[in-house]
Structure formats: C-alpha cells, structure tokens
Amino acid sequence: MKLGQIGEFGLIDRLKERVFRPDKKVVTGIGDDAAAFRVSSRELLLVTTDVLVERVHFDRRIHSFWQIGWRAMVANVSDIAAMGGLPRYALVSICLPETMSVEAVEQLYEGMQIAADEYHLQIIGGDTVSSLRDMAVSIVLCGQVEEKSLVTRGGAQAGDLICVTGELGGSQAGLAMLQLMSSKRKGDVLPLPVEKWSAVRDRHLQPRARLREARLLAKGGVVNAMIDVSDGLAGEVGHIAEESSVGAEIKEAQIPIGSETRRIARHLGVPVLDLALCGGEDFELVFTIPAADAHRTAEQIIGETGTAVSIIGKVLPAEDGVVLVSPRGKRRPMLTEGYRHF
Amino acid sequence: MKLGQIGEFGLIDRLKERVFRPDKKVVTGIGDDAAAFRVSSRELLLVTTDVLVERVHFDRRIHSFWQIGWRAMVANVSDIAAMGGLPRYALVSICLPETMSVEAVEQLYEGMQIAADEYHLQIIGGDTVSSLRDMAVSIVLCGQVEEKSLVTRGGAQAGDLICVTGELGGSQAGLAMLQLMSSKRKGDVLPLPVEKWSAVRDRHLQPRARLREARLLAKGGVVNAMIDVSDGLAGEVGHIAEESSVGAEIKEAQIPIGSETRRIARHLGVPVLDLALCGGEDFELVFTIPAADAHRTAEQIIGETGTAVSIIGKVLPAEDGVVLVSPRGKRRPMLTEGYRHF
Numbered sequence: 001m002k003l004g005q006i007g008e009f010g011l012i013d014r015l016k017e018r019v020f021r022p023d024k025k026v027v028t029g030i031g032d033d034a035a036a037f038r039v040s041s042r043e044l045l046l047v048t049t050d051v052l053v054e055r056v057h058f059d060r061r062i063h064s065f066w067q068i069g070w071r072a073m074v075a076n077v078s079d080i081a082a083m084g085g086l087p088r089y090a091l092v093s094i095c096l097p098e099t100m101s102v103e104a105v106e107q108l109y110e111g112m113q114i115a116a117d118e119y120h121l122q123i124i125g126g127d128t129v130s131s132l133r134d135m136a137v138s139i140v141l142c143g144q145v146e147e148k149s150l151v152t153r154g155g156a157q158a159g160d161l162i163c164v165t166g167e168l169g170g171s172q173a174g175l176a177m178l179q180l181m182s183s184k185r186k187g188d189v190l191p192l193p194v195e196k197w198s199a200v201r202d203r204h205l206q207p208r209a210r211l212r213e214a215r216l217l218a219k220g221g222v223v224n225a226m227i228d229v230s231d232g233l234a235g236e237v238g239h240i241a242e243e244s245s246v247g248a249e250i251k252e253a254q255i256p257i258g259s260e261t262r263r264i265a266r267h268l269g270v271p272v273l274d275l276a277l278c279g280g281e282d283f284e285l286v287f288t289i290p291a292a293d294a295h296r297t298a299e300q301i302i303g304e305t306g307t308a309v310s311i312i313g314k315v316l317p318a319e320d321g322v323v324l325v326s327p328r329g330k331r332r333p334m335l336t337e338g339y340r341h342f
Numbered sequence: 343m344k345l346g347q348i349g350e351f352g353l354i355d356r357l358k359e360r361v362f363r364p365d366k367k368v369v370t371g372i373g374d375d376a377a378a379f380r381v382s383s384r385e386l387l388l389v390t391t392d393v394l395v396e397r398v399h400f401d402r403r404i405h406s407f408w409q410i411g412w413r414a415m416v417a418n419v420s421d422i423a424a425m426g427g428l429p430r431y432a433l434v435s436i437c438l439p440e441t442m443s444v445e446a447v448e449q450l451y452e453g454m455q456i457a458a459d460e461y462h463l464q465i466i467g468g469d470t471v472s473s474l475r476d477m478a479v480s481i482v483l484c485g486q487v488e489e490k491s492l493v494t495r496g497g498a499q500a501g502d503l504i505c506v507t508g509e510l511g512g513s514q515a516g517l518a519m520l521q522l523m524s525s526k527r528k529g530d531v532l533p534l535p536v537e538k539w540s541a542v543r544d545r546h547l548q549p550r551a552r553l554r555e556a557r558l559l560a561k562g563g564v565v566n567a568m569i570d571v572s573d574g575l576a577g578e579v580g581h582i583a584e585e586s587s588v589g590a591e592i593k594e595a596q597i598p599i600g601s602e603t604r605r606i607a608r609h610l611g612v613p614v615l616d617l618a619l620c621g622g623e624d625f626e627l628v629f630t631i632p633a634a635d636a637h638r639t640a641e642q643i644i645g646e647t648g649t650a651v652s653i654i655g656k657v658l659p660a661e662d663g664v665v666l667v668s669p670r671g672k673r674r675p676m677l678t679e680g681y682r683h684f
Contacts, residue, residue, distance in 0.1 A: 001443060001445070003443070015447075032467070037466070039486075040382040049433050049468065051435045051478075056472055089377065091482070093393045099344060101344055102347075102353065102356070103343070105345065106357070122368065125376075125377040125391075126391065127391055127393055130398055133476075134473070134476075136393075138435060140389065140433070140482040142379075142387070
C-alpha cells in the first residue's frame with residue numbers, strides 16, 4: 001500500500017497504535033501541536049518540531065531566504081502558543097545543497113533570529129547537513145508552560161462556544177496572488193494592483209504567531225481546548241473534535257474573512273469559504289470556551305491585545321458530527337482533512 | 343561565496359558569531375553533542391537533533407528501513423550519552439515521497455521503536471511531511487542530566503589522558519564492504535567471505551550507543567570532557583581541543599582497531615588508520631580524564647560493562663596543537679576536519 005492511498009492522517013493513526021506508548025510523565029504526546037512532559041513539580045516542558053521542505057512548503061521564487069527563516073520560526077512559535085506556553089529555546093537543522101551561497105544561509109538565519117528576538121526565544125543549537133538538491137529547514141522549539149495553564153486539543157466540552165482570533169484565509173489568498181505574479185509572463189497584465197492585496201501578501205510572507213493572545217487565554221483558565229490554524233480551519237476543528245471526542249457546528253457567516261481576501265477570491269474565481277476552511281498558515285487560534293465565559297473573554301482579548309475574537313460555532317456531542325451551517329441554516333458535513341501531505 | 347568553499351564548520355563559526363547568543367539558563371549551546379539548559383534546581387534538560395538524508399547518510403540499496411530507523415535513533419542516543427545524560431523523549435519527523443509504501447514506513451518506525459525500547463526512551467510525537475524525491479529522517483531527542491554529571495567537550499585540561507571505548511574504524515570498514523557488495527555485478531567474485539567481516543557489517547548496520555559506559559563515566563565525576571565518535575576520531579579530538587582551548591597528542595599505536603577492520607583495510611588497499619581517524623559512526627566515546635584517575639576508571643568500565651577502554655594520548659597546552667605520534671615517535675599535525683558535509 002502506498003502512502004498516497006492512506007494519507008498523512010491515516011499513517012499517523014496506524015503509527016499511534018503501534019509505536020507511541022507514552023508513560024505518566026508525558027502529558028500530551030503525538031496528536032497535539034507540541035508534546036508536553038513534566039520536568040518539575042509545576043512546570044511542563046513543551047517540544048514541537050516542524051520540517052519545511054523546498055517545493056512542498058516554500059518556493060524560492062516566491063519566498064526570500066529571510067522570509068523562509070522567519071516563517072519557519074513563527075510556525076513553531078504558533079504551536080507552542082497553542083498549548084498555552086512560552087517559547088524558550090530553538091534548535092535549527094538545515095539541509096543545504098552545497099551550491100547555495102553563504103549569504104543566503106545567513107539571510108535564512110537572520111530571518112529566524114529576528115523572529116526569535118520578536119518572540120523572546122533563543123536559538124541555541126542545531127545541525128547543518130548537505131542535501132543533493134532541495135533545501136529543508138527543521139526547527140525544534142522547546143517551550144514551558146505551568147501545568148495549570150496547559151491547553152490541549154482534547155478538552156472541548158459539548159456546549160462550549162468555538163472562537164477564532166483575527167481573520168482567516170488571508171495567507172492563502174496572499175500566496176495565490178504571489179504564485180500568479182511569479183508565473184506571470186512579461187507583458188501580461190495583472191488586473192489587481194498590488195496595493196489592493198499588500199496586506200495578505202505580507203500576511204503570507206511574514207506571518208505572526210498569536211503568542212500574547214494565547215497566553216492570556218491560557219492563563220485565564222477558562223479555555224477548554226485550543227489549536228493554531230496551520231492547515232485551515234476545517235482541519236483544525238476536526239482535530240479538536242477528534243481529540244476531544246465531540247462534534248461541532250461552524251456557522252459559515254460567522255467565519256471572519258477580511259475584505260482583501262474576499263476581493264482576491266472573486267478575482268480568482270474561487271469560493272472565499274475555501275480559502276478560510278482549507279487555506280493554511282494563518283496561525284490564528286481556534287479555541288473552545290464555556291458559553292458563559294465567551295463574551296467576557298473575547299472582550300478581554302481585544303482590550304489587551306487589539307486582536308478581534310469571533311464566535312464561529314458551538315461544540316456538539318460526538319454523534320452530531322462536524323458540520324457547517326449555511327447562512328440559511330442548511331447543515332452539511334464539514335470536510336476536515338486539512339492539508340494533505342500525501 | 344558558496345558553502346562548498348567554507349565548509350560546514352566554517353559556516354557554523356560564522357553563525358556562532360552572528361546568531362547564537364545564549365542566556366544564563368543555557369549551559370551549553372551550539373558546539374556540543376546536545377544543548378543543555380536548566381529546568382529545575384538540580385536537573386538540566388538536554389536536546390539534540392540529527393537529520394539523516396537519503397543518499398547522503400543512508401542508501402536504500404544498503405540499509406533496510408528497519409536499520410535506517412534504528413541507526414537514526416542510536417545516533418541521537420549517543421549524543422545524549424556523550425553529555426552524561428539519559429535519553430527520555432523523542433520526536434520523529436519524516437519527509438517521505440508519496441510513492442513509498444506504508445509497510446516501509448512502519449519498518450522504519452519499528453527500527454526506531456526497538457532502539458527506543460533498548461535505551462528506555464519514548465517516542466512521543468513528531469511530524470510527517472511529503473518530499474518530492476528523497477527521504478529524510480529527523481529525530482529530536484530530549485534527555486536529562488543532573489547538573490553535576492554534565493560533561494561537555496569544553497572541560498579538557500592539559501595533562502589529562504585521552505581515552506576511547508571499544509574499537510574504531512569498524513563501521514566505516516563495514517560500510518565499505520557493503521558498498522562493494524551492492525555494486526558487485528553478477529558473476530563478480532567477492533574475495534573476502536562474509537563470515538570474515540560480519541562483525542563490522544553488523545556494527546555498521548546496527549550500531550550501539552555507549553549509554554551505560556557514558557553514565558558510569560559521568561557519575562564517577564572525574565571525566566573532564568567527552569564526545570561521541572560520529573565523524574571519526576580525528577574530528578572529535580579536534581572538537582574537544584577547540585572547545586577546551588587545548589592541544590592534544592594521539593599515539594597511533596594505541597588507537598584500538600579490530601582485526602576484521604585491519605583485514606578489510608588490507609583487502610581494500612586503504613591505510614587502516616584512515617578508517618579509524620576519518621571513519622564515522624562508531625559511536626564510541628572519547629573522553630579526557632586526569633592521569634591519576636585514568637587506570638582505575640578504565641578498570642571500572644571494563645569491570646561493570648565489559649567494554650574495553652584504551653588510553654590513546656594526552657591533552658597538551660593549546661600552543662602544542664593537535665598531533666599524531668607514529669610508533670617511532672614521529673610527530674605530525676592531525677587533520678581534524680572530520681566528515682565534511684559541504
């Protein structure tokens with residue numbers, strides 16, 4: 001059987017049964033944004049790792065080396081944030097073809113270093129190996145979280161409201177426009193002037209992690225489950241549903257989508273909802289919270305950080321499944337596959 | 343400037359100056375087998391990562407998937423051992439082409455899992471991403487060490503004796519024979535029957551980490567510096583010399599080399615010393631120890647583990663450089679580049 005037939009999540013399910021058998025010190029293992037284990041009486045260590053592969057996750061025609069470095073670091077910070085933790089120490093491994101210039105590698109590291117400064121973490125080590133063709137960047141990020149502040153994907157309760165920070169689909173919209181630009185032939189006219197989509201371009205090229213928002217949510221103590229949007233809203237809600245053994249309904253009309261993203265969807269002729277549901281790398285937070293606390297928490301987040309929080313749906317019992325509700329109230333199953341690697 | 347011109351270690355030196363600025367909680371950062379930082383009053387967390395890339399670090403014609411998994415895990419265990427620590431939790435990231443079979447991936451994980459059981463650690467998470475052609479395996483291994491038992495590359499003192507566990511060059515000798523076998527055409531005669539080199543074949547295909555020996559050494563409290571042999575003895579002694587700001591002399595005649603390795607070197611027409619000095623992946627330990635403690639420590643290690651310890655040289659003041667001493671007493675500089683990735 002080829003990997004293409006069972007997919008990434010099918011593979012992970014098979015491996016979970018056979019390989020992963022965590023002990024009592026392991027608080028969360030495979031199947032969350034980061035692994036968490038106990039290192040002292042009150043603190044947990046968080047460890048996450050992401051591998052970015054050239055031509056799969058980035059494209060040198062679109063992303064500068066600086067941006068590749070920045071994006072790789074932010075993706076990991078976002079994973080630690082989604083667990084309620086603070087990022088602390090990073091190890092960076094890079095596979096490089098020997099034809100690459102030293103200056104390019106330094107720009108890559110500079111992007112990572114500026115992101116590290118921004119999120120108050122340190123790059124303390126790593127590994128550099130040669131590759132024959134494609135470049136790959138792997139970051140291991142260690143973080144810390146007080147045991148009582150840990151938030152996993154697995155704590156959602158039926159009746160919780162489902163919330164999301166900021167806006168969705170922007171990164172995917174920006175990427176689509178950048179791809180259009182890079183494949184544009186000389187003389188082609190680009191009908192949408194760049195000032196009409198510069199916000200989503202920047203959002204794609206230099207995303208931000210919702211670290212402050214996540215810490216406020218985690219320390220507030222009322223969030224039951226949280227995840228960051230790296231593979232699209234549908235997939236992330238699916239992960240929460242699976243890990244929490246619950247169902248969920250998401251109201252299409254409540255999904256926060258910016259005006260630039262809507263304009264680009266029209267321009268490209270794609271349903272704008274697809275960008276939000278399936279477009280990855282927005283790095284917003286999706287979280288569930290008891291209904292009684294939702295409005296107060298949303299106000300606190302916007303008051304302290306300026307970041308909007310939208311209530312987009314509700315956690316249901318598992319037997320109700322994961323559904324999308326149209327503006328007219330029509331219900332349909334939400335495809336929760338996320339970005340498929342195979 | 344291309345990477346090929348400055349090499350891996352030149353690149354790391356440049357990056358050290360520009361990127362890595364560790365704080366007080368970081369006990370060792372880049373430039374050791376693992377990074378170490380404080381997580382409680384007496385304990386340090388160790389984190390190491392290694393990326394193995396197809397066609398650079400392994401070859402599917404020579405290594406089974408099971409062996410690729412085993413070797414990747416053992417290489418990381420060896421790094422934690424060399425710091426004096428115990429491996430605890432691993433995260434595994436794999437880049438896979440979608441044409442790979444599910445069974446192959448499961449064998450790969452099984453190799454890692456059996457190694458994990460052997461060294462009493464747990465695989466708790468990771469990431470699976472697609473690659474377009476080559477496979478890559480990246481393992482992050484977290485370990486723990488009491489602060490007083492930590493051993494780095496940086497503590498060697500002039501006058502220390504330099505010791506090594508087991509025998510060197512065997513893994514490289516085994517690999518050379520395996521490569522010869524895999525390129526053999528039908529009808530070619532392999533002049534050396536496999537029973538004459540099966541020990542080094544196994545040594546290459548299923549290496550072991552010197553975890554027990556390293557822990558005994560670290561807890562004994564007399565070892566000043568330690569490193570594992572992943573890139574050849576010359577390179578590892580060079581790392582200790584650089585990080586400790588010392589020189590060293592290695593007596594050629596004292597380097598422990600097994601009879602199979604000597605036979606293969608003759609058979610292949612290569613100097614046997616090259617296999618020991620430049621051949622990687624033996625995963626033996628090189629350590630320095632005050633002269634007064636060396637013999638007692640060597641006896642303790644062999645008594646408790648059955649593993650021989652050879653005294654192969656002496657730590658010198660930095661101005662004496664790093665030299666090899668021939669059986670007739672002739673001194674020449676030792677090339678300490680190790681395996682060059684670029």
